[in-house]
Amino acid sequence: MPEDSEIIEQIVDRYDGDDGMLIPMMQDLQAESGYLPADQLRCLGRHLRLPLSRLYAVATFYSSFRLAPKGAHEVTLCMGTVCYLKGSASISEAITREFQVEPGGTTRDRLFSFQAVNCMGACAVAPVMTVDGKYYNGVSPASALEILYGLTKEHVTADKEEQT
Amino acid sequence: MTELGIKRFSSLVELEGMREKLLNSRSASAKSIHVCTGPGCVAKGSFKLYEIFCAAVEGAGSDVQVQAKCVGCHGFCERGPIVVIEPGGIFYQRVEEPDVAEIFRETVLGGRVVERLLYEDPNTGKKVEKANEIPFYKVQERIALSGNGLLDPTEISDYIAEGGYTALAKVLSPMTPEEVISEVELSGLRGRGGGGFPTGRKWRSCRQAEGSPKYVICNGDEGDPGAFMDRCIMEGNPHSVIEGMLIGAYAIGSEHGYIYVRNEYPLSVERLKNAVAQAKELGLVGETILGSSFSFDIRINRGGGAFVCGESTALMASLEGRPGEPRAKYVHTVESGFRGKPTNLNNVETWANIPHIINRGGKWFAGIGTEKSKGTKVFSLVGNVVNTGLVEVPMGITMRRIIDEIGGGIRDGKRFKAVQTGGPSGGCIPAEHLDARVDFEELTKLGSMMGSGGMIVMDEETCMVRVAKYFTDFLQKESCGKCTPCREGLAQMLYILDRITDGEGQVGDIERLEELGGLLEGTALCALGKTAANPVISTIRYFRDEYDAHILDGRCPAKECRGLFRYEIDPEACNGCGICLKNCPADAITGEKKVPHVINQEKCTLCGTCWEKCPFTAVLKV
Ligand SMILES: Cc1cc2nc3c(=O)[nH]c(=O)nc-3n(C[C@H](O)[C@H](O)[C@H](O)COP(=O)(O)O)c2cc1C
Ligand code: FES
Numbered sequence: 001m002p003e004d005s006e007i008i009e010q011i012v013d014r015y016d017g018d019d020g021m022l023i024p025m026m027q028d029l030q031a032e033s034g035y036l037p038a039d040q041l042r043c044l045g046r047h048l049r050l051p052l053s054r055l056y057a058v059a060t061f062y063s064s065f066r067l068a069p070k071g072a073h074e075v076t077l078c079m080g081t082v083c084y085l086k087g088s089a090s091i092s093e094a095i096t097r098e099f100q101v102e103p104g105g106t107t108r109d110r111l112f113s114f115q116a117v118n119c120m121g122a123c124a125v126a127p128v129m130t131v132d133g134k135y136y137n138g139v140s141p142a143s144a145l146e147i148l149y150g151l152t153k154e155h156v157t158a159d160k161e162e163q164t
Numbered sequence: 165m166t167e168l169g170i171k172r173f174s175s176l177v178e179l180e181g182m183r184e185k186l187l188n189s190r191s192a193s194a195k196s197i198h199v200c201t202g203p204g205c206v207a208k209g210s211f212k213l214y215e216i217f218c219a220a221v222e223g224a225g226s227d228v229q230v231q232a233k234c235v236g237c238h239g240f241c242e243r244g245p246i247v248v249i250e251p252g253g254i255f256y257q258r259v260e261e262p263d264v265a266e267i268f269r270e271t272v273l274g275g276r277v278v279e280r281l282l283y284e285d286p287n288t289g290k291k292v293e294k295a296n297e298i299p300f301y302k303v304q305e306r307i308a309l310s311g312n313g314l315l316d317p318t319e320i321s322d323y324i325a326e327g328g329y330t331a332l333a334k335v336l337s338p339m340t341p342e343e344v345i346s347e348v349e350l351s352g353l354r355g356r357g358g359g360g361f362p363t364g365r366k367w368r369s370c371r372q373a374e375g376s377p378k379y380v381i382c383n384g385d386e387g388d389p390g391a392f393m394d395r396c397i398m399e400g401n402p403h404s405v406i407e408g409m410l411i412g413a414y415a416i417g418s419e420h421g422y423i424y425v426r427n428e429y430p431l432s433v434e435r436l437k438n439a440v441a442q443a444k445e446l447g448l449v450g451e452t453i454l455g456s457s458f459s460f461d462i463r464i465n466r467g468g469g470a471f472v473c474g475e476s477t478a479l480m481a482s483l484e485g486r487p488g489e490p491r492a493k494y495v496h497t498v499e500s501g502f503r504g505k506p507t508n509l510n511n512v513e514t515w516a517n518i519p520h521i522i523n524r525g526g527k528w529f530a531g532i533g534t535e536k537s538k539g540t541k542v543f544s545l546v547g548n549v550v551n552t553g554l555v556e557v558p559m560g561i562t563m564r565r566i567i568d569e570i571g572g573g574i575r576d577g578k579r580f581k582a583v584q585t586g587g588p589s590g591g592c593i594p595a596e597h598l599d600a601r602v603d604f605e606e607l608t609k610l611g612s613m614m615g616s617g618g619m620i621v622m623d624e625e626t627c628m629v630r631v632a633k634y635f636t637d638f639l640q641k642e643s644c645g646k647c648t649p650c651r652e653g654l655a656q657m658l659y660i661l662d663r664i665t666d667g668e669g670q671v672g673d674i675e676r677l678e679e680l681g682g683l684l685e686g687t688a689l690c691a692l693g694k695t696a697a698n699p700v701i702s703t704i705r706y707f708r709d710e711y712d713a714h715i716l717d718g719r720c721p722a723k724e725c726r727g728l729f730r731y732e733i734d735p736e737a738c739n740g741c742g743i744c745l746k747n748c749p750a751d752a753i754t755g756e757k758k759v760p761h762v763i764n765q766e767k768c769t770l771c772g773t774c775w776e777k778c779p780f781t782a783v784l785k786v
Contacts, residue, residue, distance in 0.1 A: 020503070022485030023468055054486075061487035061644075062468025064427045080389030081584070081620055082546045084634055118471065118638065120428050121392035122203040123544060124241030124552040133430075135207035 005043055007032055012047045019048045022058060026065060035066040063104075066113075073112040073151050076130045077103070077144075080119030083127040087140070091127060092116060094141035099148065112151060172447040175455040176333045179324070186325040194229040195272050197221075198248040198313060202237025202396055204553070205244035206431075210234075213245055213264060220268045230272055233322075236312040236400015239554040240300055243283060248295070248313065255295045256281040286572065300551050303569050305532070307540050308516040309556045311401035317435050320442040323403040329448055331519035332410050336456045341371060344415040348518070350526030352538035357383050357474075357511030358587070358615045359691075360537075360604040366508060370416045370498040373506035378418040380409055380460075381483070381502065381509040384425040384432065385467050385474035388587030389638070391618035393542040394512035396554050398425065398432040401516065402439035406449065406462065408515030411522060413460045416508050421462040424479055427469045436464050471588070471642035475690055476501070476509045478644070489644045490690035511616065513542055533559030537603040541614070547584075547621035548575045557602065564598040567621055578623040582706070586615030588635045588642075589695035591702030592628065611702040613695075627722035628707040629714055633661040635699035643692065650693030653684045657700060665725045669715035674704055723785035726770050730786050733774075735760035737782035744774035744783060 011028045015021035029044065030036055041055045059065040077095070079088050092103060095114060101107045103116035112131075122128045125137035129144055136147060173179045199205075199214040217232040224230060238246045243257035249271050256267060256278065263281060270276045282291040283298050295301050295313075306312075315322045323329070335344055349364030370378060382405060386394040398405060409421050425432050440462050443449040451459045465483060472478045473488035480502045482488040501507025517539060521529050530538050537559040543566065546552045550572030557566060563583060567573070574580050582592040591612030593600065600606050604614050622631065640654035657680050660673050681697030688694045704711060713719045720728035733744070733753075738760040745753045745761055752768040755761030760782075763774070775783040 020483065020485045021465075023482060024465060027466055027468075057487050058468075058485070062427075062470050064467075064469035081588075081618070081634065081638075082390045084389075085547060085620070085622065085626065085631075117428055117469070118387070118642075119389035119391070120203070121386065121395040121426075122207045122241075123390050123392060123546040124204040124554075125207045125244070126546070128207060137204075137207040 004040055008040060008043050008047060012044070017048065019050055022048065022050070022055070023062070026055070026058065030065060034070050035068055038067075063117075068106070069110070070113040071106040071110045073132050074115070074130075075112045075148065075151075076115045076117055076120070078118075078120045078122075078126065078128045079103075079116045080123060080126075082123035083119070086126045088127040091129070091139060091141050091144045094145055095148065098145055112148070172445065173454055174447065176337055179329060179333055179454060183324055183327075183330075186321055190325070191229060192251070194231070196250045197230065197232040197267075197272065198235045198250060199232065200236075200238045200244060200246040200248075200313065201234040202239075202241060202244070202312075202400065202554070203392055204237070204241025205246060208245050209261070210245035212261060213247065213259060216261060216264045217247075217268070220264065220272075224268075224273070228273065233316040234318070235315060236317050237309075237396035237554055238295070238313040239304075239309065239396075239556075240295075240298070240551065241553040242551045246313075253294045253296075255283060255293065255298070257283050300553070300555075300570055300572070303561070303565060304556050305540050305558045306556045307520050307529075308397060308404075308513050308542055309400070309554070310520070311404060312396060313400075315401055317400055317402055318438055320403060320439065320446065320448075323401070327523070328403050328519075329407055331522035332407050332448065333454065334522055335411050335414055336454055336458060338456075341415045341417065344411060344522070345371065347526040348415070348521060351521045351529035352526075352533075352536075353514065353517055353521060353529065354537065354604065355511055356513035356517075356541065356616065358613070360614060363510060363514055366498060366510070367412060367415050369496065370418075370506050370508040373499045375499075375504075375506050376417075377420055377505060378416055379502045379505060379507040380413045380416060380418045380421040381479070381507060382409055382421070382423040382515055383474060383476070383479060383509055383511045384423055384429075384436075385479060386426050386429070386512070386616065387471040387474040387642075388616050388618045390544065390546055390584075390620045391587065391616055392544050393554060393617045395426075395429050395432055397512050397516050397542075398429070399435050402432075402436045403443065404516040404519055405436070405512055406439055406443055408510075408518035409462065410449070410453070410460055411518050412508065412510065412515065414458050416506075418508070419459050419461065421460060422483055422502075423462060423464045424473075424483060425464060425466055427467045433464060433466055440464065470644075471638075472644045472690075472692055475692060477690070479509065480507065487644070489646045490692070492689055513617070534601065534603045536605055537614075541602060541617060543617045543619045545571050545619050545621070547619075548578065548623040548626075549573065549621045550575050559603055560601045562599050562601055563593065566602070566619065567598070571621065574621070574623050576623075578625065580621070581624050581626055582622045582628065582631075584612075584620040584622065584631065584699075585618065586613035586698070587618055588638050589613075589692065589698045590615045590618075591698050592622070592631065592706060593702075594706040611698070611705055613698075625722055625724070627665075627720055627724035628703045628710050629661065629665055629720075630722075630724055632700045632703045633658070633665055636661055636696070639692065639696045643696075647687075647689035647693060649684050649687040650689065650696060653680050653688075653693070654696055656680055657697065661700070664711065664714045665720075665728075667714065667718045667725070667728050669711075671715065673715055674708070674711050677701075678704065726772075730765060731763055731768060731770065731772070731775055732784050732786050733761050733763055734782045734784050737780050739780060739782075741779070743777050743779065747773050747777045749773060 106113040247256045353363045354360040478488040478490040542556045645651045723729040740758040
């Protein structure tokens, strides 16, 4: 696609084509596309004269890169020490059970992507979960599910609005 | 800043002139509303409070001299959102949206205190008006955090008005690089990122190293879960980090700097970027700084979500656009680091201390703390304490004072079991060592370490084997896999720990864990692997009986490990309401209405639903 290569050119220029800035470039690319499509990685590699294997190595080493499309919402649950001690493992289990999605995955209906991270630096109000960047503090399995069911509803209403 | 007519400074005199002008423009009667935007308060909705205050200020008209500003973390996250009204320093806690109008009407306009929102000292039962009268703050001594709660981190003019960039001016006016390094050496400052390496010595080696260009890096990766000190400095006072780096770069002879920020901290990135842009505009970063021959530029990079990237050589690999795998350090990074050039890496808090050391002198700094650990240290005090939050204390204070006086003791009247310090590779310190002093050497002696400053307090209901397993699991997942001892050793340790918490531990497992731990310490490539067994070794050292109870008796004393304890209904407390019976997915509960129920242990799957649902806490773990 011509648009793809345009975006990639812009990103490469933003960092003066410096291949040391590969990670920021890939972060920008992911911000554009929501994930790192293989075509775009190949294209970025060509611009920087780097083999795809190098980009792939980077994409799979760092947990924030995604090689598959994400859901409509982004749900991040903290599994850092404090959140863990305050029960975030059972929140994670509850989400997996209710929505059939493992940490790192996306629900089948693409409603949300579910990420587990190692501390969001808000440990004082643990356990912490964010939905599209909005923080929820002191969550429990029940309140987490309630928040996520809220997404389902929003999603449905948004869909309906689109149709009408 | 443009509204004040600040242009690029081309000399020290101009910077000083601007500071005076800024101070004069602030009339003594003007009120200022400080809304905390630290991570804890933001999670409780403080940005919204800030917006409402801004609207109130706007609506108040021009004859009322008042401004609302967002400030960095106050530290008392437990009581957030926090709002402070200046002058007077009236400290409001747990402020909610409906309170804004009242605070504005009563305190800002009327000069009266809203009693209801003040903190109540649990010892005296009295309401307290000012922060420094609250026990949580009384014991603290703030250097690195001194600007937090005071400055608007998005406005360089605030930092300048409070004396910001005077240390840089002092260095350029002129101290020789040699003099700067001597001052830092005199202060006795040691790295706050974990290792505790003397900062002055690191700078000297880097200055003396052959090769150019030289690089200066700020480590803002803050990978330790349970720690948010660096985040609060980057977000609460970003210019202090930038000023520290400028001074370091001048001393070392570097023109290029990087700040590597953890991926989970988007607000830190935003505030640092904004701060660098403002400093550039004023000629405090960039070419010929303050009209001198010194130039220094700063770039900000985001991490990719890998713990090991906090390690110096891995961080540099990541900055070079490669997977963050550490290398052996027989050649030091001060000689060959980023792009094979001499590189000086320091932690965020280390950098934030530098301007204070230059301004007030190395001797002043060395006057605080213990013989070998000088100055203060910021800790994030979290877990099962009453007052969670960010605290800065002089080195040498006892753990007991931090937990009891600042932290207010253990939550819910439970008993203290251990405090975990030093991040995932740190250790757990038990009650009998609570009088240990906070000092690099002393904590290491106890089998833990200073680390970057996480302090996680655990109560009697925490299973120490599970804690060890949690950290081992964490490190095993974060191990980059380059060296065999770390990759395979940790997997083995985790396997054994899993079996212990499942009740299938074998006699000899403790010794096997110790042996593997020794192997890791002796043979792993980087500090991640070398210290990875610490959580296991330190819990075995202090809580061996808990391991034994799991292995020999099939019992979890803290009643956390499923299968190693039972649920029973206390017939005294049960009034037969039937809630547990209805909710039990295994139909394991029987009993007539209004008669105490019984759990059939044969059928019980130990799911814990009855324990969660019982409104009378009649379900017990035994
Ligand atoms: C696995 C591992 C993770 C680390 N993570 C961090 C970190 O998140 N932040 C940090 O400042 N230092 C971290 N360090 C320590 C750094 O390697 C380095 O010693 C430090 O940043 C140097 O700065 P200082 O001398 O100012 O402490 C880590 C070390 C290891 C081995
Ligand atoms: S451990 Fe969850 S926010 Fe720090």
